[in-house]
Amino acid sequence: MxxxxxxxxxxxxxxxxxxxxxxxxxxxxxxxxxxxxxxxxxxSVTVEQTAHDLGFGCIGFDAVYRAGRRLAGTPAAPGEDELFDRLDALWFDLFNTATLPFYWGTFEPQEGHPRTAALRAAAEHYVSRGARVKGHPLVWHTVAPQWLVPKPDDEVLRLLRARVERDASEFAGLVDTWDAINEVVIMPVFTKDDNAVTRVAKTVGRVGMVRLAFEEARAANPSATLLLNDFDMSADYEHLIEECLAAGIQIDALGLQSHMHQGTWGKEKTLDVLERFGRFGLPIHFTEITLMSGDHMPKHLDDLNDHQVESWPSTPEGLERQKQDAVELYTTLVADPHVQAITYWGMSDHGMWLNAPGGLVFADGTPKPSYDALHGLIRGQWWLAPTAVTxxxxxxxxxxxxxxxxxxxxxxxxxxxxxxxxxxxxxxxxx
Known part of the structure; x- marks a missing residue:
């Protein structure tokens, strides 16, 4: 020396x-x-970055569809595999965390016959290439199984606990982050459909439902990261968090949804949300981001699902706005020390919720300006390319x-x- x-x-x-x-x-x-x-x-040595610790995520629903199709032996539609391969390549060139759908009603449409094989194959697809996987969600009143409705409340609660334990345990090691429970603020007062989860939530209460989800998931996978996730950014969600923490429930991270179909939040609202939920001192995951590259839907609608249209195209102005919004939002979120994960809700317009032009990629697999702009941040400005040093x-x-x-x-x-x-x-x- x-x-x-x-x-x-x-x-x-x-x-x-x-x-x-x-x-x-x-x-x-x-x-x-x-x-x-x-x-x-x-x-001379070369140093290059290979992975971000910060979670830059997107949904991976296409992988579940493809796995299910292959398991069923169903042939692909003309050009379908080529499109999915293109989208998959774009996914891995930008993201490192996949959110997979565990909606109980579609995961187990027939009692006792969960789609475990398809979800496992999709999870393995991402993990085998170095990505992390999050499950969404373990408990939710929407997309709950209809076969649950006729059962008495005590049986519903038993089956709900069993469902959480089964899936958190079955996927441990592949899926170690979960939205343990989703949209609890509205859960006991939800009126859009007749579902058994809302029914029991009226009796058990919001905190009781959160406790059920977290305790069962924690027991099944003690090393899992468990989120409380909601779209309600009002004081009601803050009060729920306060009540859960006061009740001794261990919340690992707060999930904040930000579907911006009716208008972009803008930096001022984003900073306000970060301040109000950052006061809890918990890690924050922006779990469901959607930015429009076309016109925004009418603001008077209380439920986004009420906006049903056959065609919702991108516009030149919308594409430019989406790009600028994406850069501002991601920069604002990465600047906040509480934020640990940022998940965009839809790679492409192909199969986008509500037919919205919310993808970062057009339906034919062509990247939008927003994709290129985020790539310039995540794999450019915030990434170390191969660099020689002595x-x-x-x-x-x-x-x-x-x-x-x-x-x-x-x-x-x-x-x-x-x-x-x-x-x-x-x-x-x-x-």
């Missing part, structure tokens, strides 16, 4: 100099040793950027190191 310590060269992503996200950046020193354990001084006299380099995994490449050897809260020097030894 040298008697005169040197300062190792630093390789840094542009995020280090980005005023909005610089507080998230971390630095770790990496020392490279040869086979004998001697520091590899003055050698080790110092003690074989060291410093890696700076947003927390995540980084590869150190020396010759034909590639070693991954984690840059995050661990400030201990990482050591790479050549084989």
């Amino acid at each position: 040298s008697d005169h310590p040197t300062t190792p060269a630093t390789v840094a992503s542009a995020a280090v100099a980005d005023r909005d996200v610089a507080h998230r950046t971390r630095t770790r020193t990496v020392q490279v040793l040869d086979r004998s354990g001697t520091p590899l001084a003055g050698s 080790t110092d006299a003690e074989g060291r380099v410093q890696v700076s950027g947003l927390p995540g995994r980084y590869a150190v490449v020396v010759g034909d050897q590639r070693t991954e190191v984690v840059v995050g809260e661990d400030e201990h020097e990482a050591v790479v030894t050549l084989a």
Whole structure:
């Protein structure tokens, strides 16, 4: 070792100099040793980022559809596989976290026959390529099974507990993040359909339903991250959180939905929401983001599902607005230290909820300006591309950027190191 310590060269992503996200950046020193354990001084190494720790997500519903079709032996429609392959490539080039649909009514349309195989195949599709998977949701009154309705309340609660335990346990290791319960604020007063979950929620109460979901899921998968998720950004949701925490319920993260079909929130509202829900000191996941690339739906509608149209096209003005809105929203969210995950609700307009032009990609698989703009942030400005650097006299380099995994490449050897809260020097030894 040298008697005169040197300062190792630093390789840094542009995020280090980005005023909005610089507080998230971390630095770790990496020392490279040869086979004998001697520091590899003055050698050229390449450093590149391979994964973000921050969750940049999108739904993965197409993968479930494809898995179900294959399991059933149903042939693809002409051009369908080619389109899905194109969308899949775009997905993995931008996102690292997939949300999969576990709506009880469609997951188990016939009692005792859950679509476990299709969901497992979809989850494995993402995990095998390094992505994380979140399940949505374990308990929800909407899309609840109709076969549940005739059963007495005590049987409904028993089956609900069993459902949470079964699926949180069955998918442990593949799906370790869950919306444990969804839209509890409206759950006991929901009137759009006759469902057994709303019926029992009237008796058990909101906090009781949250406790049921969290306790059963926690027992089934103690290492899972469990969210309380809602679209209601009013004080009612804040009060529910307060009541649940006061009741001793362990909430791992707060889920905040932001479907902007009726108009973009804008930075002012986003900051207000972050401030009001950030006061709880819990991690925040923006779970369901939708931004329009066409006209917004009428503001007078209380339920977005009431807007039923056959055609809802993008417009030139809408495409530009969606791009600008996406950049402003993601930049604002990444700047907030409580935000740990940001999930966009729909890769493409193909099969988009309400036929809305809310995808980041057109129905034919062509990226919209919003996709390119987010790619420029997530895999550009906030990403360290392959960069050559020379080790110092003690074989060291410093890696700076947003927390995540980084590869150190020396010759034909590639070693991954984690840059995050661990400030201990990482050591790479050549084989």
